[in-house]
Amino acid sequence: MIRNIRVEQIEQTPTEQQQIELVERKGIGHPDSIADGIAEAISRALCRAYMDECGVYLHHNTDQGEIVAGESIPCFGGGKVVKPIYALLTGRATKTFDGINIPADAIAVEAARAYVKSIIPIMNMERDIIVDCRMGTGSTDLRDVFKTCGGTRVMRANDTSFGVGHAPFSEAESLVKGVSDYIDTAYRPRHPEIGTDVKVMGLRDGDEITLTLAVAMVDRYLADVGEYVEAVEKLKESLQGIAPQFTGRKTQVFVNTADDINNGSVFLTVNGTSAEMGDDGSVGRGNRCNGLITPNRPMSMEATSGKNPINHIGKIYNLLATQLGNTCVAEVDGIQEIYIRLLSQIGHPIDQPLVASAQIIPRKGVDLAEVQPAVEAIIDTGLDDIAGITEKVVRGDLKTF
Numbered sequence: 001m002i003r004n005i006r007v008e009q010i011e012q013t014p015t016e017q018q019q020i021e022l023v024e025r026k027g028i029g030h031p032d033s034i035a036d037g038i039a040e041a042i043s044r045a046l047c048r049a050y051m052d053e054c055g056v057y058l059h060h061n062t063d064q065g066e067i068v069a070g071e072s073i074p075c076f077g078g079g080k081v082v083k084p085i086y087a088l089l090t091g092r093a094t095k096t097f098d099g100i101n102i103p104a105d106a107i108a109v110e111a112a113r114a115y116v117k118s119i120i121p122i123m124n125m126e127r128d129i130i131v132d133c134r135m136g137t138g139s140t141d142l143r144d145v146f147k148t149c150g151g152t153r154v155m156r157a158n159d160t161s162f163g164v165g166h167a168p169f170s171e172a173e174s175l176v177k178g179v180s181d182y183i184d185t186a187y188r189p190r191h192p193e194i195g196t197d198v199k200v201m202g203l204r205d206g207d208e209i210t211l212t213l214a215v216a217m218v219d220r221y222l223a224d225v226g227e228y229v230e231a232v233e234k235l236k237e238s239l240q241g242i243a244p245q246f247t248g249r250k251t252q253v254f255v256n257t258a259d260d261i262n263n264g265s266v267f268l269t270v271n272g273t274s275a276e277m278g279d280d281g282s283v284g285r286g287n288r289c290n291g292l293i294t295p296n297r298p299m300s301m302e303a304t305s306g307k308n309p310i311n312h313i314g315k316i317y318n319l320l321a322t323q324l325g326n327t328c329v330a331e332v333d334g335i336q337e338i339y340i341r342l343l344s345q346i347g348h349p350i351d352q353p354l355v356a357s358a359q360i361i362p363r364k365g366v367d368l369a370e371v372q373p374a375v376e377a378i379i380d381t382g383l384d385d386i387a388g389i390t391e392k393v394v395r396g397d398l399k400t401f
């Protein structure tokens with residue numbers, strides 16, 4: 001099987017050597033990330049149900065969800081939500097198959113509520129959020145595309161689209177992602193006053209990095225503005241302390257720079273998310289599948305979360321391109337930066353992209369010919385095993401935002 005794999009050297013200033021680099025991550029409780037997480041949770045739940053009930057994954061796409069912000073009155077010691085968050089579940093799902101009825105809407109609602117509860121356990125799920133399902137069924141032509149090619153198990157692409165990935169992360173990218181992960185896994189469990197809605201914006205200007213964080217603070221764990229200020233300062237000091245784990249560059253950390261302490265205007269919330277107080281969210285408007293928003297790098301505008309993991313190129317090729325880039329850097333010496341782009345044609349086998357492109361900046365003194373065969377082999381092997389992406393997604397082994 002011959003694939004159209006193209007490897008070329010590109011002449012551009014490596015990201016680490018550019019004067020200005022911007023990197024952003026929206027935390028799990030950001031309204032856009034909530035929308036992404038709900039969409040992906042529904043897709044995974046549908047996949048499990050389809051396999052249990054029908055023995056096969058069926059057509060669905062749940063990547064069109066919306067979070068409509070509620071209203072709240074936060075107060076030190078504990079406030080209240082006065083208008084619930086509204087989560088609209090849309091998209092398409094298979095609801096009947098060979099005489100079997102699949103309760104897709106009920107599965108979606110259950111998955112959405114369980115996901116929100118998992119990331120915001122303090123939320124009153126009966127009072128603070130409304131989950132409304134309006135999923136339809138897929139168009140006939142797209143459901144027909146959702147079939148294997150001849151006698152093989154390879155799916156046919158549902159769309160003419162592309163996926164992109166890059167590697168390795170720069171220091172700024174590693175720092176932004178690392179800070180966000182540290183807050184989620186290490187800091188918040190010991191400091192519940194830190195909400196899950198944490199946006200990290202990184203600026204690298206030469207050899208200096210500035211991190212600006214917007215952190216939703218949880219009112220019930222703070223008695224007054226003095227405790228609020230103390231909590232913000234403790235977080236800032238902790239993040240300043242871990243920054244050297246990710247970069248040797250000088251780093252400054254700022255938290256909640258819009259606060260006006262003298263006038264009592266601070267980022268205080270009831271449940272730790274701005275979705276309760278005016279900020280809406282949409283699937284695909286936040287992090288790319290590598291967990292970051294990176295304007296210095298090529299990015300796909302496709303929403304990875306919620307798309308079916310069987311033949312939807314907007315999901316599979318973005319995940320695969322990111323995986324291939326990381327594998328190339330880990331296994332092939334001499335690559336300074338690599339950019340992977342995979343392009344499909346609707347109706348064609350997903351393991352046969354119209355082109356699989358690798359653009360490489362070799363390390364100094366390395367010729368492209370030294371790395372090209374190994375990169376081609378890694379891409380070829382990855383496409384051979386493209387069905388493995390599906391199982392990893394269903395198990396939750398691959399992040400989509």
